[in-house]
Amino acid sequence: MFNSLFKKLNNGQDTGKPQQVATAVMLLYLAFILSMVTDWLDGIGVIPFIISFIVISLVITATSAGKKWARIVALIFIVFNVLSFGFNIAQLLSHAIKEKFTNLVMVLYAIEIVIELIALRLLFSKPANSWFNEHGKDVIT
Numbered sequence: 292m293f294n295s296l297f298k299k300l301n302n303g304q305d306t307g308k309p310q311q312v313a314t315a316v317m318l319l320y321l322a323f324i325l326s327m328v329t330d331w332l333d334g335i336g337v338i339p340f341i342i343s344f345i346v347i348s349l350v351i352t353a354t355s356a357g358k359k360w361a362r363i364v365a366l367i368f369i370v371f372n373v374l375s376f377g378f379n380i381a382q383l384l385s386h387a388i389k390e391k392f393t394n395l396v397m398v399l400y401a402i403e404i405v406i407e408l409i410a411l412r413l414l415f416s417k418p419a420n421s422w423f424n425e426h427g428k429d430v431i432t
Contacts, residue, residue: 314410350365
């Protein structure tokens with residue numbers, strides 16, 4: 292069961308998708324799961340949770356399909372996430388927030404950031420750039 296799911300997510304050989312893009316998409320999904328867990332642990336409301344779930348799922352799926360705009364949106368989301376993480380660390384270190392973030396949430400958040408940065412590096416590698424450029428010409432949307 293998991294093997295067929297992995298093959299479906301990692302279908303780079305069938306579509307000419309570079310391994311860098313397939314790996315980046317899997318890493319984005321992993322970071323997305325971590326994000327949802329940390330949001331839930333941090334006490335996010337139901338409506339914002341559902342909205343972020345839908346939006347981020349669509350962006351990752353579109354990135355996997357070779358949409359250039361989705362790769363740029365993912366870049367913007369990750370930059371904002373890194374800035375937010377830095378802001379949260381600064382507040383935590385300056386004791387501006389008293390125990391708002393648990394140690395578990397901050398560790399998961401840090402792991403999420405590292406995974407997102409690795410995925411971002413892969414999405415903007417030379418093979419990925421070539422694939423997005425070529426794929427964008429073939430698809431009319």
